[in-house]
Amino acid sequence: MPPSPSPSHPQRRTPENARKKAYKEQTDVTNGRRRREAQLLRLRKSHREDTLSKRRRDDTFSPSTEPEPDIGPARPESDPPSSSDPSSDADSNNLLGIINGLKSETFSLQLEATIKIRKILSVDGNSLAGEVITADVVARLVELLSSKKNPRGPQLQVEAAWALTNIAAGTSEHTEVVTNAGAVPKLVKLLESPCSDVREQAMWALGNIAAESQMCRELVIDHGGFVQLLSQFNEHARVSNLRMATWTLSNLCFGKLPSKSQTKAVLQILQQLLTSIDEKILSDTCWAVSYLCNHGTDEIQMVIESQICPRLVKLLMHSSPKVVTPVILALANVSAAADCQVQFLIDSGILQCLPKLLTRNYPKCIKNQACMTVSNICAGTIAQIQAIIDAKMVPLLIQLSQHGETDIKKEAIWAIANATSGGSPDQIRSLVGDGCILTLCNALVLSDADLLYACLNGLESILKVGDVEKMKDEVGTNPYAVLMEECGGLDKLENLQGFNNDAIFEKTIKLLESYWVEDGSESEAPKEPSPDDT
């Protein structure tokens, strides 16, 4: 029996206790514990969401695929989703009704009709889509983009822009209908809307238009879309708006921008965006950078001057391939530029990252570009080749040249050919020590003439160094020529005399005559293949 003391006074609303707590209020222990608990709860929630989303994204169905950089700017990953089954919504008969609604002067009818049209357009292969995309329907949709003094005006603007977004995502003809209807200036105007949904949808539409062609991109830029778009990047923007703006900006960057000052302005924004933790923003930012790097050495120089290279190199180690892919594309482009520009990449530590990309389980396109970057660096100065050797990348390249997938194999051979062609005698000795002769000899059976020529160049450099060695050798043989013979390289070289390309033919003859002169052009009986030969 717990006889609790009975309060002499009932529990009144006397605020004294609560107030006393507020007197010189500071921290207290129970609060500390609850705060720590809350912190753990937050941590727990995010871990739970991570675990679930990992399962949700894995295997069974992945809706988005990597945009290929060489086929044009990315369209949005998925169309704006439809919200109901359009077949029950509309058939040819009431299509007329919908179009009448669209043309009506009554706001509610306009809105209803616009929504229906947007839904028809949201479903791929809807039979009515073609009937909707006519000049006058589109022209009306463009009219509806202009704000009316109606409280639900923004909703109508969103719906109309949404419909236009879907149309612009279609064929080139469809996009042309939209641009011919004068949508671009009105959409640009919507970027000033106070409603973030409206701005977001307008950006989406403009992004789709810009994806169409260089002419379309210039149209958007000429109407002030560029400046308006850049103004979307401000501290008040919500994440979804930033994502959309970044994506649209990347589409605009796909073509060469009209002026240097615009490129500079873009780079300023991209530099900030590169610090984002949002994967989507980061990915599109990197795409934009990679497009810029595609436009030539001037742009590459500006990219380097904007000091983003160290950050880009860091992003090579980002966990998502969606980020790594555009980054390696951009860096591969830089690596193809002048030696002094390439040096920036090396100084940013790229050589520490590339081996990881090449050895771990990355998508093929990433490995391929990484390997291409290596081979570009190998085509640089002696110091740059030394950097490759110091990063212990030669054995890795040799291994890739034997066991990599076709494209990667080729890139690895390019790298070795470049390094041997341009290396100093000491470097060549080191490369030979790692087994480059075998790699280059094996490559002599390939059919790619450019690559063959590069390999022959590489072998030539090696043999030249071999001649120097010959002086030291009492027997007076070129040790590298011997090595070539032993691994079957001489046979392959002789076979090349039948290769239908003048430059290669001449280079082959030159090599044979310079180093195996006594054998003439007669082919020897095949030797025992060396154990390494594959």
Added chain:
Amino acid sequence: MAMEITQVLLAAQSPDTQTRTLAEASLKQFQEQNLPQFLLSLSSELSNDQKPPESRRLAGIILKNSLDAKDSARKEYLTQQWVSVDPSIKFQIKESLLRTLGSSVAEARHTSSQVIAKVASIEISRKEWQDLIGKLLGNVTQTFAPGSLKQATLETLGYVCEEVAPQDIDQDQVNAVLTAVVQGMTSAEPNSDVRLAAIRALYNALDFAQQNFENQVERNFIMKVVCETAVSKESAEIRQAAFECLVAIASIYYDYLEPYMQTLFKLTAEAVRGDEEQVALQAIEFWSTLAEEEMERQDDCVALDELNSPVLHFHFIDKALESLVPMLLETLLKQEEDQDQDDTVWNLSMAGGTCLGLVSKTVGDKVVPLVMPFVERNIAKADWHSREAATFAFGSILEGPSVEKLSPLARSGFEFLLSAMKDQNSHVRDTTAWTLGRVFELVHRPTSGDPIVNEKNLPGIMTVLLESIRDIPNVAEKVCGALYFLAQGYEDAGPSSKALTPYYESIIAALLSTADRTNVSNVRLRASAYETLNEVVRCSYAPETLNTTAQLLQEIIRRVAQTVELQVVSSDDKEKQSDLQALLCGVLQVIIQKLGSSEGKSVIIQAADQMMMVFLRVVACHSSTVHEEAMLAIGALAYVTGADFAKYMPEFYRFLEMGLTNFEEYQVCSISVGVVGDICRALDDKILPYCDGIMTILLKDLSNAMLNRSVKPPIFSCFGDIALALGEKFIKYLPYAAPMMQSASEMCMHLDTTDDDMVEYVNQLRRGIFEAYSGMLQGFKNSDPDIMMPYARHLVQFIEAVFKDNSSDDLVTKAAVAALGDIADALGGGIKVLLADSSFYNELLSECLLSEDYTLKETAEWAHTLIQHALQS
């Protein structure tokens, strides 16, 4: 027939333990064997004026405790018990209680009125005891009723009003009660005890007076009588009670206050300046309440559409400001010696300063010019009262006004504040340290271009703080607070977050030795020191403080180990030990999270064995707060160790089980449920050997009516965690877990939407259930998804019900949409059958696709894509 129990009741209060234990046991036996007779006997003991007051008192207490309890589950149980007692016995009990109101013994009357209110609280809402109020009113309207009966009856009316909900009493009865109460307050009533009881009853009846306050005539009358009572000459107690009523009116009937404000200002000002302290305190409280009410209304005005806002806001504080602030400043000068070293003191200067703080939060910048002259005039005077009042005034207005307004003032006064930490008067030093803390918390902006604390003055500040932390305990506690807020300012402050790094070691050393101070009469100091330590560690600039934090980790582990060796003789020792262990476990949790998420991960992994060892030892000491803190730390540790946590499971499982079964201390239970989730994520299917035990307890917890309901939603989420960790091996639990989820989701559908707490709870429950389904669907996805088919049908219905119920919040909607996507993800084409007759999901998704919340939008996009894909497959 009532039993004679006087002797047993007396024996139960005997100083002799054996006698007492025996008596308690026999009372308990009686209660268990025949509850109705037991209650009847207690009531007859209470009502009998021949019995000794001691046995009557205990009888009343036991009776009350048989009707009501703080714990809601226990209360429900007691209610059912009372309801099932035979009506004729209940009638006898109630009659004897009412009779006791006329007793000549004051204490018996008082106890009886409390018991009556408890019975009323059970019965009135069930439409029983409908004649209670009539009978009580009969007592007071009798012309010749003795004063003692009137007093007891008014008191009873007050308690009944406190216990019963307004909608359970007819307006007619309310009118009659108010008339009787107000009648009792007027000067026509000769007996001052009756007048005091009447005004206190009015206080409780105010909640019922909505209609009466809407009526101008009645309102005027009530206000007139209360105001008259507030200046009644009779006793300070009566005036105090009248001001308490005015305080309640200010918060309940703010909307009707305007016509009376001039009178009320005059009344309160006179009371503050001239009346006895207990009355003056309530007069200040009136303004504090008004300030809080107006702050709330400001928030509401902002939240709602400003123009069409239905919220009335008269800006009373603003309008009264020029007279109100000087009145409050006067009170600040009325400090008592040593008031800051005595926790029980509450006086005029404390109430006045607290009120000034609220006023400043309400009006912002405007308060500054009214207060600053007072500060400047008094801050350097010879009398410590003046110096302390000036500092307290300045510290009180630091929240509310803009940083722009305060910055120059704080900047120019900062050096002075630092030097005042050496004032000869400890009260001044206490207030100064508190004010410094407020400057750090509210005015100092480390990331602004020109912060108040900068490279130049930081060394001086640190010298003063580290010296003053050795001051007397109450001052040292405020210094801890100042360090706390100084450190907090540098959390995520970019490059400037390194500012404290050079002092990191010395701050930690100072806090550790503060925590070690043995002559501590102030028990809060040690806790403040450790809590400040936590904040200093948490906000430190990790790359530079790593080594020091790693050393601190070892020191704290050593300290925990030491506590286990402490000699525990008394329960007081035990409590001290537990408090210390809890604090230290808290520090360990902070260090684990700080280092575990940075380069220091390896430090934690290396020390993990040591830490687990001390955690297991303290958990074995059986104290709920220690258990909570240790569990939190263990959860944090599991994230850092990952799968390696498996090696601790054999030992740890026992304590996990203890936590999960601890339904009495539900917070321990709740934290333990969370830790199960943490471990699931760390161990994946290595948790399997423990799952039979865990699932059994969790299922039991769900059906335990005594367990606080807030633990149940996390249990469902935990099912999801377990299912995700186990994958297809969850199959053996599915037949037990799924029916629980179904019945809980059915409960969610019958919801009383008028009860905000209930709505919040149901939303949590819904989220938990959706998370459970999601975990199971994703868990079975890759092995045997079809096993979920029968349950998915129910889930679809649940999603639809939640969608159509507009009481669900965004988080619930997101969980629902995610679960919908999970169905499509796991079952693929199987979803066609499930969605065949439904169209709601399209509406649901399109609503979410237009949401402002981008995570919701994204989830909806994902779900939509999956559903389209599944429907086309």
